[in-house]
Amino acid sequence: MMEDKIHNIKVLTIITEASIESSLIDDFESLGVNGFTIIDARGKGRRGSRMGGWESNSNIRIEIICDADQAKKISTFVKDKYFENYAIVIYISDSQVFRLDKF
Amino acid sequence: MMEDKIHNIKVLTIITEASIESSLIDDFESLGVNGFTIIDARGKGRRGSRMGGWESNSNIRIEIICDADQAKKISTFVKDKYFENYAIVIYISDSQVFRLDKF
Amino acid sequence: MMEDKIHNIKVLTIITEASIESSLIDDFESLGVNGFTIIDARGKGRRGSRMGGWESNSNIRIEIICDADQAKKISTFVKDKYFENYAIVIYISDSQVFRLDKF
Amino acid sequence: MLIAIGLKGGVELAKQSLVSLLPDMVAVIFMGSLLTLIAYPVLLYLGKFKVGDAASIAAHYGSVSVGTFAVAVAYYGTKNVFYEEHMPLLLVLLEIPAILVGIILAKGITKNTQWSIVFHEVFLGKGIVLLVGGLLIGWIAGPEGIASIEPLFFDLFKGVLAIFLLEMGLIAAMQVGSLKNHGVFLIAFGILMPLFSAVIGCLFGIMLGMSVGGMGMLATLAASASYIAVPAAMRISIPEANPTLSLTASLGITFSFNVIFGIPIYLKIAELMHSTITG
Amino acid sequence: MLIAIGLKGGVELAKQSLVSLLPDMVAVIFMGSLLTLIAYPVLLYLGKFKVGDAASIAAHYGSVSVGTFAVAVAYYGTKNVFYEEHMPLLLVLLEIPAILVGIILAKGITKNTQWSIVFHEVFLGKGIVLLVGGLLIGWIAGPEGIASIEPLFFDLFKGVLAIFLLEMGLIAAMQVGSLKNHGVFLIAFGILMPLFSAVIGCLFGIMLGMSVGGMGMLATLAASASYIAVPAAMRISIPEANPTLSLTASLGITFSFNVIFGIPIYLKIAELMHSTITG
Amino acid sequence: MLIAIGLKGGVELAKQSLVSLLPDMVAVIFMGSLLTLIAYPVLLYLGKFKVGDAASIAAHYGSVSVGTFAVAVAYYGTKNVFYEEHMPLLLVLLEIPAILVGIILAKGITKNTQWSIVFHEVFLGKGIVLLVGGLLIGWIAGPEGIASIEPLFFDLFKGVLAIFLLEMGLIAAMQVGSLKNHGVFLIAFGILMPLFSAVIGCLFGIMLGMSVGGMGMLATLAASASYIAVPAAMRISIPEANPTLSLTASLGITFSFNVIFGIPIYLKIAELMHSTITG
């Protein structure tokens, strides 16, 4: 049985335009992110309502489980590259996982 | 470069019936909520299983990034208006964001 | 009016292969879990990229609002049963709810 | 599919002056309200339902099901039975009165009913938007206008109808499961009410001087119960009504009954009443 | 599409007494198990696969692909080749034995295999529900019964088949990417096994006194490998089996081979064996 | 639908040697760039748009809309007007130059433009993959090769086109809402630019010795503005361009104008210019 140690980690959540998904995935690879989860979403923010229907009007919600430094590194990179021209929000929350080696 | 100050904020999550989405969006507007994210979902709760398939049997998961007071105000309003007759759960979690001015 | 007491609870999140959804739901029943929310997702992890398109290549994200003991019990059960052969990650976060009796 | 029905109706509309259709339109709105007002007491006193449930189910049966209408259109097509072309217009009109009467029965005309949300839900509901959209395009463009687009939509009609039926069938089957409470009454109501409504529909048909096919179609509209537009409106305006009850009845029982047995029966009733009265 | 195939089969079923079909049904269940039992050792010893993978891939090839059958139905239609109408029934029967044999090969008949979940997954899998549903409706309603609904489903058949093929084609292409490990053997197996199975299928066809078209169709069923129903069942019952392997073979290689080359070849094999033996 | 168009084009391609098509291909790439270069200054100086917006909108109008082409194919079908069969090939070629020219206009040829992502987005965009995929399959398999699969796709063509039109119509309607800023100019541009481009298209048609139908089709391609492939590419390569502006113009105004009035007009322009010049 794997010893059941619990480890504190961060969950970085990015909610942004669906049209930059492939660009973000490329960024993640270069940033050494080895895992992420993407969910289709819709919503409203400063850049108006994006209630879906077709790609250029729908959002994606990306979760990345990582440690505090990676969370900082990724969010800063994404902030500098996309905040100015794209509809995007980023928040970081605390969480616990079983196997630290996985992330 | 925007100065990288991190701010503590709340993430209010509402999981409820898809059929009251437009009613909730109207409530958000009157409550001064300027941003939210909605995701289609399915699930099971006290009011039985709502595993989707068509609208009156599927759920939506709404996230609102806001400060503690707003979270309290919104959740109390939604609780009083919908808890009694609708399948609904609400939970509030802590999180950090970059640009406070956005929320 | 229900008295507005806020209670601390846990949100257990499981991200795994869509193909074991019915097996997991059966497990939840036997573990006495009376509520959960499931969202379709896609992503990448140690077992390669599962970017959706059809069932055996897409993921599901399951949320269970429960107390600390239940969170531990469920995650240990799921870990022992699925970690070895399936693409799966589990994390537990803190949150607050209104009506404790609901969970 | 909804657009195709709307387009057909709209094109016909363009051919006739709206004035000539006025009597039909008023009669149909009256019929929708009448059916709801008849169903309510039956559900409340005979069925012993709570006020909210009785009003909600009554509204479902006072309204119509576009799916049932579409199957009837295909059926009348194979049997090439003629029917007045402005039926789609009457269909749209029949959606609304039942909802209003239902809400008033449950809530009285208090101002705190979120009328704005209800209207938003009813008129912006996907089904109605497509239907009315088709009607408008057909009406403005008129027969020649939509010549280039028309063939596309009508080819599509049958295919989409099949998928729609399949989906509704599956969901209807799932509904039957939740028949535990009020089971027996709901089954009886789900079959007898449509038959009764069909007779009322034929009477209105005769009153409006419609053809046999027209009477059959109007009877089918009267006998059909909504399971998309009305449930959405009820969920918001009569929250205390249990949605599973009304859906089990309108979709589980009545929709299945109508699609398999109902449609041919209502045509026979129309033929029968037509011959006896004009015979 | 599945419903359409089911409907066709069900209508034919209603015409023949079930008893007369019994031999075909038993033979086909035997064939499904036989093919799985033949494929397993080939994969284990020749292909050097682990027990779990060998059993899972064998189960895929002992089972059938509804998509391949649908393309064959369209192809036989254009060539108007007659074939026994109760093929859809045999198709459904062929889905099951391979899965059971595969699990027993991998797990032995231990009680901790979640048989309930496996059956739940197999019988409640969307594909099988639609297919069996269509069969039942067709059988109960019989030819006249489904007259009003029939045209809808068959118009739809070709359209949906096209979308299905397109989707499968894209996914098949993606599969080819993961051919690194066991690549060469999988390609050989993915082409030779179907050809071998086709011959077995024809033999069974002759044994059951089927027409040339019937033999060709049975050969196609034998040669086709499942990529929806079986993968889902395997994922739960043989978790250690690597799903990419079996999917690459059954979808990436065999499905593409069957749809482009296989179907006409199997018909020719049937014609050849038919003439030599009855010649 | 895209595959069907691709298949048709591919089959025709197989019939002609690629060399004979070379002049058409080069001319079309030149036309795409030319239209973008003409639209840019008009938008920048007349329309007073920012550089990013002007370049993005120009790229939309230098490119093509597959939807408009599909409606034209259906329209020419009903009027059975002949047109050169390799149009789908020209369609695909027209997608690309406008995007490159647009990016260069906005960004200059700096290396930090993520050319890799842009190409990834353009060539792996779902639309182009299906279209080019169809072309390739049609070209390799040739007319007989796709005999068995062909009927499926062409039956499907009309149905899917209808759903596509419906969806685009709804979205186009929503676009019109955001006409506040730059409203009037956009409406004028959205109607005059396509008409102007149609004339350019006819001139190229004459230059390439095409039939009247060919000229009409080329004019339609020139007049159509992209609303799926280009917006996606622009969103990545010219982030500062406001997507609502270009989408309102290309989808809200130009697509609606083309589908309802444009296509017949462009055919008339082609007939007119054909008779005057060859008259």
Ligand SMILES: Nc1ncnc2c1ncn2[C@@H]1O[C@H](COP(=O)(O)O)[C@@H](O)[C@H]1O
């Ligand atoms: N306060 C908020 N709470 C939750 N989601 C938000 C919030 N603000 C923005 N979003 C999401 O982020 C997307 C882009 O936001 P914005 O950049 O403000 O337009 C929106 O479409 C929403 O889906």
Ligand SMILES: Nc1ncnc2c1ncn2[C@@H]1O[C@H](COP(=O)(O)O)[C@@H](O)[C@H]1O
């Ligand atoms: N304990 C829980 N954990 C996660 N989601 C839940 C839980 N309880 C309820 N839900 C979700 O909230 C919806 C409504 O819950 P209820 O009001 O209890 O019927 C359900 O359909 C689930 O999607």
Ligand SMILES: Nc1ncnc2c1ncn2[C@@H]1O[C@H](COP(=O)(O)O)[C@@H](O)[C@H]1O
């Ligand atoms: N670091 C991560 N952050 C977010 N999601 C992840 C992460 N790692 C894995 N996942 C999700 O969990 C699924 C299975 O992960 P794995 O077991 O590592 O293959 C992946 O398909 C992702 O959807």
Ligand code: NA
């Ligand atoms: Na009714």
Ligand code: NA
């Ligand atoms: Na097989």
Ligand code: NA
């Ligand atoms: Na153009």
